[in-house]
Amino acid sequence: xxxxxxxxxxxxxxxxxxxxxxxxxxxxxxxxxxxxxxxxxxxxxxxxxxxxxxxxxxxxxxxxxxxxxxxxxxxxxxxxxxxxxxxxxxxxxxxxxxxxxxxxxxxxxxxxxxxxxxxxxxxxxxxxxxxxxxxxxxxxxxxxxxxxxxxxxxxxxxxxxxxxxxxxxxxxxxxxxxxxxxxxxxxxxxxxxxxxxxxxxxxxxxxxxxxxxxxxxxxxxxxxxxxxxxxxxxxxxxxxxxxxxxxxxxxxxxxxxxxxxxxxxxxxxxxxxxxxxxxxxxxxxxxxxxxxxxxxxxxxxxxxxxxxxxxxxxxxxxxxxxxxxxxxxxxxxxxxxxxxxxxxxxxxxxxxxxxxxxxxxxxxxxxxxxxxxxxxxxxxxxxxxxxxxxxxxxxxxxxxxxxxxxxxxxxxxxxxxxxxxxxxxxxx
Ligand SMILES: [Zn+2]
Numbered sequence: 001x002x003x004x005x006x007x008x009x010x011x012x013x014x015x016x017x018x019x020x021x022x023x024x025x026x027x028x029x030x031x032x033x034x035x036x037x038x039x040x041x042x043x044x045x046x047x048x049x050x051x052x053x054x055x056x057x058x059x060x061x062x063x064x065x066x067x068x069x070x071x072x073x074x075x076x077x078x079x080x081x082x083x084x085x086x087x088x089x090x091x092x093x094x095x096x097x098x099x100x101x102x103x104x105x106x107x108x109x110x111x112x113x114x115x116x117x118x119x120x121x122x123x124x125x126x127x128x129x130x131x132x133x134x135x136x137x138x139x140x141x142x143x144x145x146x147x148x149x150x151x152x153x154x155x156x157x158x159x160x161x162x163x164x165x166x167x168x169x170x171x172x173x174x175x176x177x178x179x180x181x182x183x184x185x186x187x188x189x190x191x192x193x194x195x196x197x198x199x200x201x202x203x204x205x206x207x208x209x210x211x212x213x214x215x216x217x218x219x220x221x222x223x224x225x226x227x228x229x230x231x232x233x234x235x236x237x238x239x240x241x242x243x244x245x246x247x248x249x250x251x252x253x254x255x256x257x258x259x260x261x262x263x264x265x266x267x268x269x270x271x272x273x274x275x276x277x278x279x280x281x282x283x284x285x286x287x288x289x290x291x292x293x294x295x296x297x298x299x300x301x302x303x304x305x306x307x308x309x310x311x312x313x314x315x316x317x318x319x320x321x322x323x324x325x326x327x328x329x330x331x332x333x334x335x336x337x338x339x340x341x342x343x344x345x346x347x348x349x350x351x352x353x354x355x356x357x358x359x360x361x362x363x364x365x366x367x368x369x370x371x372x373x374x375x376x377x378x379x380x381x382x383x384x385x386x387x388x389x390x391x392x393x394x395x396x397x398x399x400x401x402x403x404x405x406x407x408x409x410x411x412x413x414x415x416x417x418x419x420x421x422x423x424x425x426x427x428x
Contacts, residue, residue: 021049023065024422026398028075032406034374035389037367039406042071047396050421055390068424070400070417076370077389078124078397078420079412080377081352082291083270083341086114086128086154087137091348099170104133104182111140115151117350120426122415124397125153125387127341127380129210129249129270130168134159134185138205150425153395155381157249158206159186161197161237166228167216167251191236194229198237202244208381209241209248211266214257217300217317224253224273224320227260234264247382249291253320255279262286268339268380273324275331283336289380291341292328294362295355297321299347329363338364339380340373356409366409396422 024047031043044059045052061067089102089110099107118126131137137156144151159182160168170183186201188194198209213229215222229237234250241248250261253273261269262282268289269275275283275290283290300317303309332338340359342352359369378388386394400417418426 023048023053023062024068024396025059025061025065026068026075026419027071028073028400029071030074030404031390032074032076032367032370033389034077034367034371035391037371043075045075045390045396045398047422050396050423052390052392052394052396054392068419073400073402073416074404074411075390075398075400076405076412077374078387078395078399078418079122079353079373080125080127080340080381080387081118081123081152081342081344081373082127082129082268082289082339082377082380083293083343084118084126084128084352085130085343085345086118086126086151086349087111087131087133087140087156088114088345091345099132099183104136104180107131107133108136108139111136112143112149112151114345114349115140115144115149115154118344118352119150119152119420120415120418121350121353122399122412122418123152123352124395124399124418124420125377125381126155126344127208127249127377128154128156129208129251129341130157130160132170132183133180134182135204136182141207153397153420155207157208157210158201158204159197159210161186161188161194161201161209161211163187163212163228164189167212167214167222167224168210171222188233191233194233194236195240198240198244198246202241202246206246208267209237209246210251210270211237211248211261212251213261214252214254216251217253217313217320227254227256229260231260231264234260234266238265247380262288267382268341270341271324271343272327272331273320275327277330280327280331280334280336283331284334287337289337289339289376290328290331291339291380292324292331293341293343293346293355294325294328295358296343296346297324298354325358325362328359332363332368337376337379338368338372339376340369351413353413353415354410356405356412360409366406369409370405370412395420 089107141154162168247267
C-alpha cells in the first residue's frame with residue numbers, strides 16, 4: 001500500500017520533469033494571430049499533452065519531438081462555428097417532418113459523418129445550438145470526447161427552449177398527435193416553466209441554453225416577424241441559466257424579439273435578421289455578440305429551385321436574406337461584437353467556410369472575419385483561456401492552408417491540415 005502511494009506521487013513529478021508524452025513541434029512559415037491581428041513569420045509551436053507548451057520564432061526543438069513541417073503554409077488557430085446543428089442526422093430530406101420517419105438512435109448515428117466533415121473542413125470547435133430530438137447532441141458530444149467517433153469539440157444546448165407552437169417546436173401537426181418526450185422537451189410557457197426546463201437541461205449536462213425569442217423561417221406555421229416569449233420569460237431564462245454557470249443564446253429574426261433578448265441579458269443573438277438601429281445600439285452598449293448566418297440564403301434558394309424546400313419556408317425567406325446581409329454590414333460598421341455562426345445543417349455540413357467571403361463582401365476585413373471565428377467565438381463560449389488563438393496553455397487546435405487568406409479569404413474553404421488537441425485529423 002505504501003509503495004503504491006509512492007508510485008502515484010512520483011510518476012506525475014517524473015513526467016513533468018522528463019516529458020513523458022512525446023512533444024510535437026509545428027514549424028509554421030506564416031502564422032495568423034487573431035489576438036494581435038498580425039502575421040508572424042517562421043514560428044515554432046511546441047505541443048505537449050494536446051496543449052500549446054510554447055510558441056515563438058527561435059524555440060529549440062526538443063530531441064525526439066515529432067516535427068510537422070508547415071513552413072510553406074499559413075497556419076491559423078482551429079476555426080469555431082458558433083451556430084451548428086450537427087445532431088440532426090443525414091441531410092436527405094428538406095422537411096423537418098422527415099424526422100418522424102426516423103428513430104432518435106438513427107438520427108444520432110446518421111450525424112457521425114456531419115461531425116467528421118465539419119472537423120476536416122477546419123472547424124475544431126462548434127457551439128451546437130439545438131436538435132429536433134432532445135439530447136442527441138449530448139450523445140454526439142460525449143462520443144467525440146470519448147474518442148468513439150471523430151468530430152469537433154462540441155458545446156451543446158440539448159434542446160430548444162421555446163413556446164408551445166413556437167420557432168423551436170415541431171409544429172404543424174394535428175392537436176391529437178402525441179409527440180414523443182424528446183420532441184417537446186424544451187417547451188415552456190411561463191417564467192417558472194422556463195426555469196424548470198433549464199434545470200432539467202443543466203442536469204442533463206448541456207453547455208449552454210438556446211431560447212427562441214421570435215418566429216422562424218424553417219418551421220411550419222411560424223412567422224419570423226413575430227415575437228416569442230415575454231421579456232419576463234427571457235429574463236427568467238438568463239437568470240436560471242446563470243445559476244448553473246450557463247450562458248444563453250437567443251434565436252431572433254424580428255426587431256422586438258432581438259431587443260427583448262438583449263435586454264434580458266443573452267450572450268448572443270442568433271440570425272439577428274431584422275435588427276433595427278435601436279437593436280444595434282443596444283447590442284453594442286451591452287457588449288453582446290451577433291451571430292449572423294449570412295451565407296445560408298444561397299443554400300435555401302438553391303434547395304427551393306431544386307424543389308426540396310416547402311413553399312411556406314421559401315416565402316418566409318423571401319427578402320429576409322438580403323435584409324440580414326445589409327444589417328450585418330450596419331452592425332459591423334457600428335462596431336458591434338460579431339461571432340462566426342453558419343446554421344450548419346441548413347447548408348450542407350462541411351462548407352461553413354464559404355461564409356468568410358460573404359462576411360468580407362458585407363463589410364468585414366479578412367482579419368475581422370477570422371477573428372469572428374477564433375478569438376470572438378472563444379470569448380462568446382466563455383473559453384478565451386483555452387480556445388481561439390495559439391498561446392501557451394490553450395488547446396493545440398490548428399489548421400493550415402496554402403496561400404494567404406488575408407489576401408483571399410476564400411482560401412479558408414480549402415483547409416489542408418487539421419489538428420485538434422495535438423492530434424492530426426487531416427493532412428494533404
Ligand atoms: Zn439554427
